Amino acid sequence: MKTHQAGLFEEPGRSSQYLEYQFRSASDAELRQALSQAVKPVDGANILVAFNQASWQRLGPGWSPEGLHDFTAQYSARGHVMPASQRDMFIWVVGEDRGDVMNAVVQVTEALSDIADLELDLDGYKTRDARILTGFVDGTGNPGTAEKKRAAALIPEGQPGEGGSFVLGQKWTHKLQEFLSLSVNAQENVIGRTKETNIELEGTALPPESHVGRTDIDVNDVPMKMYRRGTPYGGGEDKGLYFLAFACDMDRFVNVINSMLGKDDGITDAMMDYSDALTGSYWFMPSQDDLDAMLAG
Ligand code: HEM
Structure with a gap:
């Protein structure tokens, strides 16, 4: 099995920066060169990188993981909207110390400033007791053991993209x-x-309309488990949650989102009456081995 990118399972990750990029018209060689600089190891922080379908197809080895596609706008029968803002690349900088994370953010943003536009730049933090801004604890329903987390988050051995993950990011x-x-x-x-x-x-x-009621689901007897690492973001005015999740299979996201939107039974997730999705993108986070091979050209 290929190795996942460092930091994926390192918890709690008290400080995060969520960076969504759109490539400018640079050559593939320039993109690889800039990215190699951006993701160099930094003390105390991990820098994880993921790509949308088209940019992985462009820079990657010619294959894509099965089912990878862009996020498209989704609607519920009751008027909720999950807008699409699909971007080319996602970089998640995560660590325990804000200063270490910012050192890494400076490295990433300086390295990429000539080749890509920073379309989303969001700081996230985790409280000591993992409570989000609504006052509820977030993350309890994540798979419990290291083995279960890996099974939920990583593309299985033998499949294209093994050791990598499908990723959903929504502000x-x-x-x-x-x-x-x-x-x-x-x-x-x-x-x-x-x-x-x-x-x-x-x-x-x-x-049945509760958030857990809509998201803790089985499809064909398979629990649609994913590994969630999103956190609260924001300040005095705009504040919310950057939802970030990793899955072994794209269908898990599609099925859970369909359930939240009531696509089959018309029951929509009550949580959406009190929070609005502002962005939405799907990415593929390659294993470290596949990322290294891609960066080497
Ligand atoms: C504003 C946005 C959101 C908020 C505030 C939120 C909050 C929460 C909270 C408080 C829980 C219960 C504690 C826990 O198990 O972690 C939870 C569970 C969960 N959420 Fe969300 N969530 C949001 C969006 C989403 C989205 C977009 C998805 C999927 C696409 C999702 C999937 C899940 C799943 C799979 C669970 C675990 C259910 C279980 O197995 O018990 N959430 N969320």
Whole structure:
């Protein structure tokens, strides 16, 4: 099995920078040269890189992982929109110390400034108890063991792209005042977990329209597990969550998003009444081996 990029499973990752790039018209050699500089190891931070279908096809070895496609705008029957903002390349800088992360961000942005436009530049942070801005703990439903995380996040051995991942990135802004003005009980019914004690609502207590109700799903007896590493972002005004998830199979994203949008049964995810998606992109994060081979041309 090829090796995934360093840092993918290193938790908690208290500080992140999410960088989405659009290539300018540079030659393939110039892109590779700039990227090689951008991703050089930095103390205390990891720099992970992923590509959309067209840019992997352009720079990669001529194959793509099965099912890789761009994100297109998605709509629910009740008027929710998940807009598409598909960009060429995603860089996730992550570490525990903000200073280390910023050193890496400077390296990346300087190296890429002549060949690509920075279209999204978002800082993320994780609180000590992993609570997001709504006050709920995020990440509990992630696969529990290292082995299960790998199984959910990495393309299996023998398949094109093995050791890499499919990636979904979405910036969501919270309508925090509206959400927090609900009673705690109503907030818990939106999410599907208790707020203070972080316990999943079980059985008939779990509303079908709750976020957990829409996302904890099986398709053909296969649990649609993914590995989520997104965090809160923002300041006094715009604030929300950068949703970042890794999957072994593109269908996991497609199926969970369809469920959130009520594509099969018309039941939409109540969470979307209190947060708006502002961006959406799919990428392929190659294994370290495939990334090295691509950078070597
Ligand atoms: C504003 C956006 C979002 C917020 C605030 C949010 C928040 C949460 C929270 C609080 C939980 C429960 C705790 C946990 O298990 O981690 C959760 C679970 C989950 N979310 Fe989200 N989420 C958002 C968007 C999304 C999106 C876009 C997807 C998928 C495309 C998604 C997929 C999941 C999954 C798979 C679970 C775990 C369900 C389980 O197996 O228990 N979330 N989310």
